[in-house]
Amino acid sequence: MWCFSMEFIHIGDILSGDYEGKTVHLRGWVHRIRKQKKMVFVLLRDPTGVVQTVIKPTAVGEKTYADAQRMLIESLVIMTGIVKADSRAVGGFEVQVNEMNVLHFAEEFPITENQSVEFLNDNRHLWIRSRKMTNVLRVRDEVFRAAREYLRNSGFFETTCPMFVSTMGEEGAELFEVEYFGKKVYLTQTSQMHLEPQLFALERVFILAPSFRAEKSRTRKHLTEFWHLEVEEAWCDHDCNIKRQEELISHICKSVAENRPKELKELGVDRECLLSIEPKFDRMTYSEAIEYCQSRGLKIEWGEDIRTEAERVLTDQRDNFLVIEYYPKEIKSFYMKHNENDPRTYKNNDVLAPHGFGEIIGGSERETDAQRLIDNLIRIGDDPEKYKWYIDIRRYGSVQHSGFGVGVDRLITWILKLDHIRDCIPFPRTVSRIYP
Ligand code: 4AD
Ligand code: MG
Numbered sequence: 001m002w003c004f005s006m007e008f009i010h011i012g013d014i015l016s017g018d019y020e021g022k023t024v025h026l027r028g029w030v031h032r033i034r035k036q037k038k039m040v041f042v043l044l045r046d047p048t049g050v051v052q053t054v055i056k057p058t059a060v061g062e063k064t065y066a067d068a069q070r071m072l073i074e075s076l077v078i079m080t081g082i083v084k085a086d087s088r089a090v091g092g093f094e095v096q097v098n099e100m101n102v103l104h105f106a107e108e109f110p111i112t113e114n115q116s117v118e119f120l121n122d123n124r125h126l127w128i129r130s131r132k133m134t135n136v137l138r139v140r141d142e143v144f145r146a147a148r149e150y151l152r153n154s155g156f157f158e159t160t161c162p163m164f165v166s167t168m169g170e171e172g173a174e175l176f177e178v179e180y181f182g183k184k185v186y187l188t189q190t191s192q193m194h195l196e197p198q199l200f201a202l203e204r205v206f207i208l209a210p211s212f213r214a215e216k217s218r219t220r221k222h223l224t225e226f227w228h229l230e231v232e233e234a235w236c237d238h239d240c241n242i243k244r245q246e247e248l249i250s251h252i253c254k255s256v257a258e259n260r261p262k263e264l265k266e267l268g269v270d271r272e273c274l275l276s277i278e279p280k281f282d283r284m285t286y287s288e289a290i291e292y293c294q295s296r297g298l299k300i301e302w303g304e305d306i307r308t309e310a311e312r313v314l315t316d317q318r319d320n321f322l323v324i325e326y327y328p329k330e331i332k333s334f335y336m337k338h339n340e341n342d343p344r345t346y347k348n349n350d351v352l353a354p355h356g357f358g359e360i361i362g363g364s365e366r367e368t369d370a371q372r373l374i375d376n377l378i379r380i381g382d383d384p385e386k387y388k389w390y391i392d393i394r395r396y397g398s399v400q401h402s403g404f405g406v407g408v409d410r411l412i413t414w415i416l417k418l419d420h421i422r423d424c425i426p427f428p429r430t431v432s433r434i435y436p
Contacts, residue, residue, distance in 0.1 A: 008078070009025065010049075011049040013048070014051050015091045017092075022082070022083055023081070026044060026079045026095065027076075028046035029046070029073075029075070029129070030075045030077060030106070031050050031131075035068075040055045041053070041054055041055075042068070042077075044079065047138070049091065052093070052094045053097050054094060054096055059096065060099060068102075073106065076103040080097070081098055110126065111126055111127060121433060124426070136267070136412075136423065136424055143411065144408070149251070150248050150252070156233075158205075158207070159198050159206070160209065161191035162188065163210070164186075164187070166186070166386075167193065170190055174215055175189065176214050189212060189213055190211055191230050193390050196390075198232070199234045200393060203233070207230050209228060211227075211228040215431065218431055222430070223428060226409045228408065230405045231405075233401060238349070241402035241403065241404060242283075245351055245361055249411070256415055257272075267416055278320075287326070290302050293310045293314065303331070306327075312356045314352060315357060315358060321353055322351070324350050325347075326345040326348070327348050329344065329345060332346050332348055334377050335366055348362075349361075349364065349404075351363075357414045363404025364402065365400070365401075365402040366401050366402060366403065368398040368399070370392075370398070
């Protein structure tokens with residue numbers, strides 16, 4: 001008799017070899033099915049892997065065998081069978097089924113081999129269960145877990161910030177406006193400004209939440225809604241901030257390599273490369289970066305932003321992450337700390353991922369002086385009155401602090417060497433994609 005109190009194991013447990021010769025209960029979806037006259041081969045899938053099973057009428061009886069002959073891929077089944085080592089089967093094991101129940105006969109699955117990217121994106125709700133996406137999502141989960149693990153172990157508190165905001169955090173052109181009871185507000189571009197006040201209560205804080213940018217750029221690295229890991233730390237200067245970024249990224253890369261080796265292998269990702277990411281990144285000033293780009297033949301002048309092509313040139317011959325520090329004030333945000341050693345610049349930094357990938361982190365020491373913040377806002381033609389609350393936190397025990405934001409989706413895209421950032425997230429949001 002079938003019942004849900006039965007002890008099911010996962011397919012990954014079989015593939016680990018511990019169940020050879022034993023009878024097991026499995027539940028999952030039909031990944032592939034090959035029907036012959038005297039037997040049906042089913043590749044059964046669950047979140048942990050795929051295993052070959054074989055169903056014969058002599059073992060399961062005529063009625064169940066008829067069900068096996070009738071079912072299509074993605075049907076939901078529970079099975080009982082004996083595990084046998086079999087070098088011809090994927091993963092090296094086969095389950096010889098002696099009982100099977102089809103819990104749901106699937107309709108004909110729309111996704112077949114060799115379909116266009118557009119078709120797969122339209123059917124994202126179904127494509128998610130593919131082996132590729134399952135592996136990607138398992139790595140994504142590990143990135144989130146490892147990030148939280150590192151920060152908690154380093155004394156940070158996880159907190160939350162509003163997604164509806166009345167002031168902009170980064171560039172104005174990329175704001176999503178929302179109608180809010182007759183008033184115009186925005187979807188947040190960064191949680192930084194609501195994170196900073198919280199460090200006066202908690203000293204070390206982080207948030208893992210979406211940020212929204214009306215990015216018209218249709219690149220492989222831009223989402224309109226992306227997951228942003230933002231960190232703020234009191235009693236922390238520019239160098240302390242960079243050290244924090246190095247340790248965090250290195251911890252995430254090593255954790256993925258150590259805890260998701262099977263997924264990396266199936267996705268064709270080099271694990272050694274991730275294990276080699278030490279918390280000591282290459283480092284260059286913005287001025288040095290511009291000179292380097294010029295030496296590689298790029299038309300770029302001091303004062304211009306480092307965009308995709310320059311990022312590629314700066315990172316294509318590297319295996320390590322690259323910190324670029326002290327960008328000019330004109331191309332960065334008003335809240336960054338004045339750099340007394342070179343007043344044209346702020347004490348800020350970006351982190352670029354190697355192999356031509358480019359920016360994954362933006363960060364800075366924060367300006368602690370209320371008047372300087374006001375002057376910065378006036379210089380860029382903004383109204384300090386709108387930022388009163390933000391400037392206020394510099395009036396009551398203003399503390400040296402720094403912070404940064406990691407583009408989590410970009411980091412995952414780099415880790416997995418994916419062609420496009422949309423492949424690292426369950427339901428991507430881009431200029432041209434809001435369905436499903
Ligand atoms: O460099 P950004 O704009 O910095 C900030 O928002 C700061 N307020 C963060 C902070 O200091 N708390 O964004 C940070 C990172 C970028 O380096 C990039 O990795 C990612 O967020 N990012 C995007 N990722 C995907 N799609 C987009 N459209 C992104 N825009 C930024
Ligand atoms: Mg940036």
